[in-house]
Amino acid sequence: MDTQLLKPTKEAINLAVKLIKQGEVVGVPTETVYGLAGDSSNPQAIKKIFEAKGRPMDNPLICHISNMKMLKMVAKSVPEDAKKLAEAFWPGPLTIILPRGKGVCAQSCAGLDSVGVRIPSNKIAREIIEKSNTPFSAPSANISGLPSPTNAQSVYQDMQGKIPLIIDGGECDAGVESTVVSVLGDSPVILRPGIITKEDMEKVLNKEVQIARGVSQEIKVDEKVLSPGMKYKHYSPKAEVTILDGDIDKFIEYVKNNYTPNTFALCFIEELPLMPIPAISYGSIKDDKSQAHYLFNSLRKLDDLNAKKVYARCPKKTGVGLAVYNRLIRASGFKIIKL
Numbered sequence: 001m002d003t004q005l006l007k008p009t010k011e012a013i014n015l016a017v018k019l020i021k022q023g024e025v026v027g028v029p030t031e032t033v034y035g036l037a038g039d040s041s042n043p044q045a046i047k048k049i050f051e052a053k054g055r056p057m058d059n060p061l062i063c064h065i066s067n068m069k070m071l072k073m074v075a076k077s078v079p080e081d082a083k084k085l086a087e088a089f090w091p092g093p094l095t096i097i098l099p100r101g102k103g104v105c106a107q108s109c110a111g112l113d114s115v116g117v118r119i120p121s122n123k124i125a126r127e128i129i130e131k132s133n134t135p136f137s138a139p140s141a142n143i144s145g146l147p148s149p150t151n152a153q154s155v156y157q158d159m160q161g162k163i164p165l166i167i168d169g170g171e172c173d174a175g176v177e178s179t180v181v182s183v184l185g186d187s188p189v190i191l192r193p194g195i196i197t198k199e200d201m202e203k204v205l206n207k208e209v210q211i212a213r214g215v216s217q218e219i220k221v222d223e224k225v226l227s228p229g230m231k232y233k234h235y236s237p238k239a240e241v242t243i244l245d246g247d248i249d250k251f252i253e254y255v256k257n258n259y260t261p262n263t264f265a266l267c268f269i270e271e272l273p274l275m276p277i278p279a280i281s282y283g284s285i286k287d288d289k290s291q292a293h294y295l296f297n298s299l300r301k302l303d304d305l306n307a308k309k310v311y312a313r314c315p316k317k318t319g320v321g322l323a324v325y326n327r328l329i330r331a332s333g334f335k336i337i338k339l
Helices: 010-021 043-053 068-074 080-089 123-132 152-159 198-205 248-257 269-274 288-304 321-331
Strands: 004-006 026-028 035-039 062-064 094-099 114-118 165-167 179-182 189-192 240-245 263-267 279-281 309-313 336-338
Touching: 004 010, 010 026, 010 035, 010 123, 010 165, 026 123, 026 152, 035 043, 035 123, 068 114, 080 094, 080 198, 152 165, 240 248, 240 321, 248 263, 248 269, 248 309, 263 269, 263 288, 269 279, 279 288, 288 321
Parallel strands: 004 165, 026 165, 062 114, 094 179, 240 309, 240 336, 263 279, 263 309
Antiparallel strands: 026 035, 094 114, 179 189
């Protein structure tokens, strides 16, 4: 099929709405990354999402709504903690795991009785949902396993010929997928870290928020997961990525001693002049939000540079840095060397 890449004009938005209502899949911008949007209630549309991505069917999708009234369509009930979090962070990059309602088909949730729901802050995404009056399920708009796309050109690179339309809404703000938190148990649990942090949620809830084991450790193949991004190798360039956990002097020494052709360092922007081998940066060492913003673009650039091996500086593991670390360890297939 021919894939149209269109700016978000009135006509293009109306075309996106028409296609989604017909059970097609559309590439749409959100504030986190670009998503592959399909009608949450339509099993055939959901099937097309999984096929376009080459995504395992046991990896659940997140449902996107445009307002709180729509919550009744997709969630059977809304616990008190969920209400507080929604009031504080919606619209925004927070996905809340809730009991699944009738408006979301089982295929979208990998057969689970729960569903991840969020209201995106991106106006284009919300307008498409509003005009179609249809919640859409949307994973990142990339081939499964590759770095998530933060601009329409990256979506086109992965999805050309697989979907009918991509709406070009410019560069995404956050650069990593939404934080996912489950409120199904006694204590809220972060299943996937993002821009909304553990500390942010604890201030709102006035209680401790747990962090799931799968955030920083490998999940077994036969384990069921409530959130995307917990299972399988994700966000990875074609190069072999290794995280080097240690100070900058030891990092420089290691990459210098282990350099082979087409090897790159992935470091912070302040460190580029210090690198003894070819290097690109993924944000500032002083600003973990900038690291989140640039990470996926930098991983994609490594493919453009024909990188074979990549040695990555390890970010901090708190605040937004935890989200960056979570994406990097999956990009590396959990290959970490302590220096």
